[in-house]
Amino acid sequence: MASFTGKVFILGDDIDTDIIIPTEYLALKTIEDMRPYGFYPLRPELPSLIKPGDIIVAGNNFGCGSSREQAPEVIKALGVSCVIAKSFARIFYRNSINNGLLLIENSDIQDKIKEGDELTVNPGQDLVLNGESYKIGSLPENLMDILKEGGLVNAMKKRNGVI
């Protein structure tokens, strides 16, 4: 996975799936329809501010709550390149991998970073903020495989010989 740089948006602890996309909007037909309501209860302005390639940095337990897969899909649809958090909730973690959204666990940069900062991500190696490097881990192999295929749908398509 290639390195990339993006502008950072800062969120706190326990960013739940109802914040990421409220239930009210889950019956909208497409993810594109839901996109404008990303983070609506907490920061309704975010969908208009986030540009493709931007990065979300958050605290503990990002994505806690519901199993709604629209949560990572909406984040992806907003153009977010990756979410960096101290920790992720379990279902959200699986859903993100399955949809090809990169998640990075890191607890070192939260105190150093502020909204609007530029951050460089070298997947599997480190984060670079203001010239300083912060080590990050890499994913278990079976998850990397799914990510490499571009998500679970593609992995299954390959299995079933439709691509």
Next chain:
Amino acid sequence: MGMTIAEKIIARAAKASEAHAGNIYVVELDHLMSNDGTTHLTIDMYNKLKNKQIYDKSKLVWIVDHNVPCDSPKTAASQKKMRDFAKENGITFHEGDGICHELMIEKYINPKELIFGADSHTCSYGELGAFGTGVGCTDYLYAMVTGKSWVLCPETLRFNFTGALQNGATARDLILTIIGRIGANGANYKAMEFAGPGMKNLTMSDRICICNLCVEAGAKTALMEVDDIAKAYLKEHGREAADGFVSDEDAVFEKVYDIDLSEIVPVVAKPHFVDNVSPVSEVEDVKINEAFLGSCNNGRIEDLRLGASIIKGKKVAEGVRFLVSPASRDVYDRAMAEGIIETFMDAGAIVVNPNCSVCWGSCQGVIGEGEVLISTGTRNFKGRAGDKNSFVYLGSAATVTASAIAGKIARADKV
């Protein structure tokens, strides 16, 4: 010169010895009913007044029934405004107790009264010999502040009933048939008065159903004589069995219709107009997605009993959603006591709380694109129950229940 019931009520409210159709009178109102459909708008206007005052708060009854319980922050905010205002000003307030018209009839209306309600189906109170009519917020606000308003005294269309309903026909089929006959504007600005020897064969629930739907023919109000059946209802509901008015023998009616109740057959109003009426037999086989038994028109214990008698031991058709909403807390209570709620639940129906529900089409049982609803509600306008490309048929409690079982529009004697 003789007077109709409508004219007598207007004369009383105007403190005049006589009143006649075509004249405008300044009248004093007996009750002012408002619900969560528009009360927040009335409050907004009230708050802009220089001299804020309520003429007589004891005349006001405010009822939250359209979006119960709330489906969005927006409706929650308008209901909060209404609740806070009612609390602050000591206004009689109901929330979750049932549909406004049902509650007004169960608890508040007396013969000879004149009532404004900020809801078109306020014409429902005629079975108690009361003149109810729907008004907009501005009229409502004026009456709330001054206790008075002006009324153009209506002409009366008189319907003389003979005989009794039979062949599975209900009061609902009767009034739909009448609206089909005179048209959706056939009674514009007018009062519809129902009388004749056939009246004794109609229950209070039948009569409420008939009066309630008159606005669908454009009527300003609907009226009936207060007979022993009506008096028994008043007594049973803790009120004085007062006399009502009777039209004088020489009263002037714009038109008189004679209707033999025994000739009425089960009918439906087809999309998208209430006067688009056909016998059920002509629309059998129209597949349905949803059925609704409820509303101020057909959500009383008698309607639920009728539905339950048809569905007992049977099941709702697979894939059909059958919503049942008792019209009030009392109706729900009786339906529970009689085992009716369980009968519906066992059949697979969705029994919801007393409220306007899908009749109002805003938050409960909304239908989607291309879907068909058969309903005991009041209206079948395009988009009334959900998507703009959906279809609503209006039928009786019997027809609706039978259709829920069959999965298509059906007569009760065919399931």
Next chain:
Amino acid sequence: MGATLIEKIIRRNVHDDNVKAGDIVFVKPDRVMIHDIFIPFVADKFHEMGFKKVWDQDKVVIIYDHMVPASQVDDTRHFRRGDEFAKEQGIVHIHRADGICHQLMPELRYATPGDVVFGTDSHTVTYGGVSAFSTGIGYTEMAGILGTGELWIKVPETIRVNVNGRLPDGVTSKDVILTIIGDLTAAGATYKSMEFAGDTFDAMSVSERLTMANMTIEAGAKCGLFYADEKTAEFSGVPCDEEHGCFKDTNDGDYVKVMNYKAEDFVPVAACPSQVDKIRPISELKDIKIDQVFIGSCTNGRLEDLRAAAEILKGRHVAPYVKLIVTPASRSIYNAAVRDGIMKIFNDAGAIIMNPGCGLCCGRAGGILTDGETVVATNNRNFLGRMGTNKVNIYLASPVTAAHSAVAGYVRSV
């Protein structure tokens, strides 16, 4: 070789007695559940992946509950899509208006002891109350399971929670699980299994255990498990032996953490706005005026919950200008509550009684609130904006606290 309960259940599923926490294994689900919100997405992904037939129709359960009755025009599309998929795949276990998925799954014995169950909903953990390993997944993974009949999982480590003794009067299993979540924090059990043991749980009904298992996801847990006993076996209609998935507590597993409580120490608590782990004793919440009370959900919408609330409401009325919304968790619970006179008590007390379903808990209808309003609710989440605007205050509490609060018009547990 010792084992935690989750290890025992997974070993049974994969027929390998050496499986332990940290291993990645492929399990074959005994049942999967898909609800109305996600059924169109599952169906679409299933076809997009190139699958034709679900691996085993009998193991698939479709339940409509979040959107019943429909509150928005597009909602019924989900029903039509679900019906279409069920028909195409020959799926017969479909419930269109019978109640909340997590109530129906154990109630109708779709999830029984020792089973491995996945559902497209985070509260799928509920079936741990009947000793099933059940957990929530996304719709893409569900589509994958429908095609392959298997899913990879990492066998979780276990946090053991021991509670012994008798709970004080007025303290419910909801207060117990809220207290534990408060101690663990909302992320405290992330990726882990929680295992409950002790005589306090032995004394609990299946209903009370389901309440607790249901909320373990709020501490981030992958599952929350109770050992099956005679009560569980009877509830689930299975013999109470290991062959049928009812494992005995050998207390010899490798636990990453052990929490010990005395039942007598628990008090009525609430999760305060807007975090599930912001737990305070009700006695400290003195002057919190409320606008609404909600009794229902897959956490606390069962018959025992309704009965507990009705006992308090009997002969009393909800405080003026306060709304009490009651939403039974299933059709059979609704009917039982009518038969037992519980609904009569609610109706006489001025409650708004809804059809069985998710109701307000999922925040789409059923009693949405607005800025500045406060609600006491028996469900499982009080996230910002969950029940209306982001200025709604949600206190999560037991049905007992909910009923007392409804009468008082303030947050109260007595």
